[in-house]
Amino acid sequence: MSKRHEHRSRSRLSDVAERAGVSAVTVSRAIRHPEMVTPKLRKRIDKAIHELAYVPNRAASMLASSRTRLIGVVVSSLTNGVFADFLRALHDLFLPEGFHVMVLDSRYVPGEEETAIATLLGQHPEAMIVSSIDQTPRARQLLKRSGIPVVQTMELAKSPIDINIGLSHEAAGYAATRYLIELGHRRIGVIGAPRDSRLHNRIAGYERAMREAGLDMTGLAGRSSNPSSVVLGGELMRGLVERCADLEAVFCCNDDLALGALFECHRLGISVPERISLIGFNDLEYAACAYPSLTSVLTPRYEMGRKTAEIVLEIIRGSGKRPPRRRIDIGFKIMERESTRRRDIRPPVRTARNARQSEQV
Amino acid sequence: MSKRHEHRSRSRLSDVAERAGVSAVTVSRAIRHPEMVTPKLRKRIDKAIHELAYVPNRAASMLASSRTRLIGVVVSSLTNGVFADFLRALHDLFLPEGFHVMVLDSRYVPGEEETAIATLLGQHPEAMIVSSIDQTPRARQLLKRSGIPVVQTMELAKSPIDINIGLSHEAAGYAATRYLIELGHRRIGVIGAPRDSRLHNRIAGYERAMREAGLDMTGLAGRSSNPSSVVLGGELMRGLVERCADLEAVFCCNDDLALGALFECHRLGISVPERISLIGFNDLEYAACAYPSLTSVLTPRYEMGRKTAEIVLEIIRGSGKRPPRRRIDIGFKIMERESTRRRDIRPPVRTARNARQSEQV
DNA sequence: AAGTTCATTGACAGCGCTTTCATTCCTCTA
DNA sequence: TAGAGGAATGAAAGCGCTGTCAATGAACTT
Numbered sequence: 001m002s003k004r005h006e007h008r009s010r011s012r013l014s015d016v017a018e019r020a021g022v023s024a025v026t027v028s029r030a031i032r033h034p035e036m037v038t039p040k041l042r043k044r045i046d047k048a049i050h051e052l053a054y055v056p057n058r059a060a061s062m063l064a065s066s067r068t069r070l071i072g073v074v075v076s077s078l079t080n081g082v083f084a085d086f087l088r089a090l091h092d093l094f095l096p097e098g099f100h101v102m103v104l105d106s107r108y109v110p111g112e113e114e115t116a117i118a119t120l121l122g123q124h125p126e127a128m129i130v131s132s133i134d135q136t137p138r139a140r141q142l143l144k145r146s147g148i149p150v151v152q153t154m155e156l157a158k159s160p161i162d163i164n165i166g167l168s169h170e171a172a173g174y175a176a177t178r179y180l181i182e183l184g185h186r187r188i189g190v191i192g193a194p195r196d197s198r199l200h201n202r203i204a205g206y207e208r209a210m211r212e213a214g215l216d217m218t219g220l221a222g223r224s225s226n227p228s229s230v231v232l233g234g235e236l237m238r239g240l241v242e243r244c245a246d247l248e249a250v251f252c253c254n255d256d257l258a259l260g261a262l263f264e265c266h267r268l269g270i271s272v273p274e275r276i277s278l279i280g281f282n283d284l285e286y287a288a289c290a291y292p293s294l295t296s297v298l299t300p301r302y303e304m305g306r307k308t309a310e311i312v313l314e315i316i317r318g319s320g321k322r323p324p325r326r327r328i329d330i331g332f333k334i335m336e337r338e339s340t341r342r343r344d345i346r347p348p349v350r351t352a353r354n355a356r357q358s359e360q361v
Numbered sequence: 362m363s364k365r366h367e368h369r370s371r372s373r374l375s376d377v378a379e380r381a382g383v384s385a386v387t388v389s390r391a392i393r394h395p396e397m398v399t400p401k402l403r404k405r406i407d408k409a410i411h412e413l414a415y416v417p418n419r420a421a422s423m424l425a426s427s428r429t430r431l432i433g434v435v436v437s438s439l440t441n442g443v444f445a446d447f448l449r450a451l452h453d454l455f456l457p458e459g460f461h462v463m464v465l466d467s468r469y470v471p472g473e474e475e476t477a478i479a480t481l482l483g484q485h486p487e488a489m490i491v492s493s494i495d496q497t498p499r500a501r502q503l504l505k506r507s508g509i510p511v512v513q514t515m516e517l518a519k520s521p522i523d524i525n526i527g528l529s530h531e532a533a534g535y536a537a538t539r540y541l542i543e544l545g546h547r548r549i550g551v552i553g554a555p556r557d558s559r560l561h562n563r564i565a566g567y568e569r570a571m572r573e574a575g576l577d578m579t580g581l582a583g584r585s586s587n588p589s590s591v592v593l594g595g596e597l598m599r600g601l602v603e604r605c606a607d608l609e610a611v612f613c614c615n616d617d618l619a620l621g622a623l624f625e626c627h628r629l630g631i632s633v634p635e636r637i638s639l640i641g642f643n644d645l646e647y648a649a650c651a652y653p654s655l656t657s658v659l660t661p662r663y664e665m666g667r668k669t670a671e672i673v674l675e676i677i678r679g680s681g682k683r684p685p686r687r688r689i690d691i692g693f694k695i696m697e698r699e700s701t702r703r704r705d706i707r708p709p710v711r712t713a714r715n716a717r718q719s720e721q722v
Numbered sequence: 723a724a725g726t727t728c729a730t731t732g733a734c735a736g737c738g739c740t741t742t743c744a745t746t747c748c749t750c751t752a
Numbered sequence: 753t754a755g756a757g758g759a760a761t762g763a764a765a766g767c768g769c770t771g772t773c774a775a776t777g778a779a780c781t782t
Contacts, residue, residue, distance in 0.1 A: 023762050055483050060738035062420035063767045084440035230647040266652035286591040291627035384732050421768035424737045
């Protein structure tokens with residue numbers, strides 16, 4: 001017995017070995033590669049493990065194998081429903097494989113993201129998953145140098161650090177706006193918090209669609225540098241309505257903002273979609289059952305988490321070999337619901353080349 | 362150099378020691394107890410650490426010191442906004458102290474909670490924080506035997522495993538219902554998913570208040586064994602309205618349910634609060650800006666996380682000594698908003714002995 | 723000037739596990 | 753029945769760090 005810890009409550013590998021009448025190595029193998037041990041021995045060992053309530057010491061195994069079996073994850077927010085689905089997928093896929101997921105949030109602040117990345121890297125994870133693409137130069141460098149698989153998610157990057165799985169928020173913003181334009185709207189506003197690069201890109205998509213359609217955008221943008229929230233959605237909506245009397249539709253850069261905007265419309269006595277059409281983004285749970293139900297751009301978040309985990313696992317198992325495609329577009333889908341409606345009173349606006357026919361009358 | 366890993370990229374303590382011209386122990390001390398090392402040496406060591414980009418190997422230090430500096434946390438759901446605030450507080454307090462927080466979610470399933478607890482315990486955390494009080498017998502045993510500080514949170518327990526910080530959901534449910542009764546309502550319904558013990562207790566509080574006031578409850582409970590969601594809130598509300606034509610008020614066991622119920626009322630053309638008063642629970646962000654804004658029972662979640670972390674830190678520093686009070690009631694507060702209104706038409710109901718006077722006319 | 727005290731620093735022995743390689747024990751073939 | 757070949761098991765040597773205790777040296781006392 002050790003001099004240092006006179007009372008050792010936890011049993012060790014060697015205790016199990018002694019009880020089962022085998023060597024420690026055999027017990028270690030019986031745990032990690034059961035097929036390498038005779039069924040008879042395995043049974044004896046399992047019994048001993050159970051009787052002693054043996055739990056392996058991860059620190060020791062990490063040290064000996066230089067495998068931490070840790071996956072570092074940085075999300076922008078723990079509060080946001082968007083990341084919950086993503087994290088659930090990661091847990092679902094990694095835990096059964098014996099990996100642990102360490103999650104830190106950056107609260108949408110690049111500096112905090114850098115800190116979080118450095119902190120996680122200090123644990124020597126076997127892979128890093130970050131839920132953004134706009135790392136600080138130092139964070140990028142840290143990730144690149146780490147030598148482990150790095151996945152940037154949620155968003156498509158021009159020059160990924162390593163692997164990139166996401167969707168084009170610019171394209172999604174463009175599509176959402178096109179959808180409103182094709183519904184016959186011309187005075188289309190946007191509300192968002194462009195401090196977050198994803199929202200920034202959605203707004204850029206909106207602007208491209210508006211420009212292409214030759215529509216005026218002056219006074220139609222409600223921006224804030226505060227983080228998105230339901231309250232903020234209401235405030236930006238009110239501002240927009242006050243500035244622009246003939247507003248016909250609003251692209252809300254995420255569902256929280258859309259929810260706030262919807263409530264504000266109720267409050268102001270503006271009927272949705274009769275007077276103003278509203279489209280949200282992400283398609284969170286409440287979008288489908290709001291009143292009126294919210295049209296929203298669905299982003300496949302669980303799917304994104306799943307794909308991320310699968311690729312990471314593949315790389316780790318394949319001793320570092322990267323898959324052929326390093327950049328995966330997971331896409332998006334517009335979920336049409338009650339909050340948007342065709343506007344027939346005005347003459348149709350000119351249609352973009354790639355405009356699809358709307359089925360609605 | 363090792364035979365096992367011919368290419369060792371990460372530098373070790375001894376590399377730093379060599380570069381700084383001191384022994385490894387001194388470097389170790391310079392990192393952990395800088396005050397024990399001469400300023401001059403400390404400077405030389407810091408320089409070497411920086412030059413070699415040295416990052417301590419946590420596995421080795423855990424093994425040698427038998428201190429993992431890990432805090433295990435089990436929450437019921439990662440999706441629920443309630444836990445987001447709580448987790449944020451834990452991160453805020455633990456990270457600066459050099460502890461890492463490992464979070465797992467049980468998805469409101471007792472079996473999964475047991476698994477999560479076992480998994481986390483396998484990491485040998487220095488404390489465990491669980492966001493419920495109704496552990497399975499085996500989970501209780503595991504926690505008790507672990508010998509580390511265990512905090513059960515969110516809810517007040519009759520017989521805590523160790524430390525307990527929370528609030529009485531029965532009392533809160535009672536208070537919410539009393540509030541409605543004092544507003545003059547008599548036909549008061551409740552909607553909830555009692556599979557979750559907290560919702561179960563809130564409903565129990567509702568029942569006590571109703572019983573005490575001599576009010577009939579038949580047909581007034583909308584229950585589901587599915588997890589709470591906005592959609593479910595709508596469904597339960599519809600069921601309640603169909604069953605009970607003279608419904609006057611509804612206690613929604615959480616804000617998601619309340620949001621769904623509110624939307625459903627809009628959909629059915631039932632005006633809130635003119636025809637039906639609605640009260641939610643937790644006071645999530647959107648409650649205050651809904652239309653009409655939602656009266657809700659505020660639960661101090663960040664505060665609960667802060668208190669939890671402070672006590673854990675204190676116990677760990679004080680080498681296991683428990684504080685005098687092992688059970689802390691963090692309380693709750695009713696946030697009165699637009700979704701509830703006094704009902705003057707009917708004669709007042711009889712008042713409970715301990716009923717507080719309502720300030721409203 | 724010699725002894726005492728205290729603050730720094732270093733040597734050494736593990737922490738509990740895995741890796742490597744050697745050994746033993748089978749089973750099968752000729 | 754001997755030998756080859758392969759599967760199962762074990763012995764030994766660390767993984768990188770920290771706890772313990774001994775050694776060193778400087779500052780102080782008498």
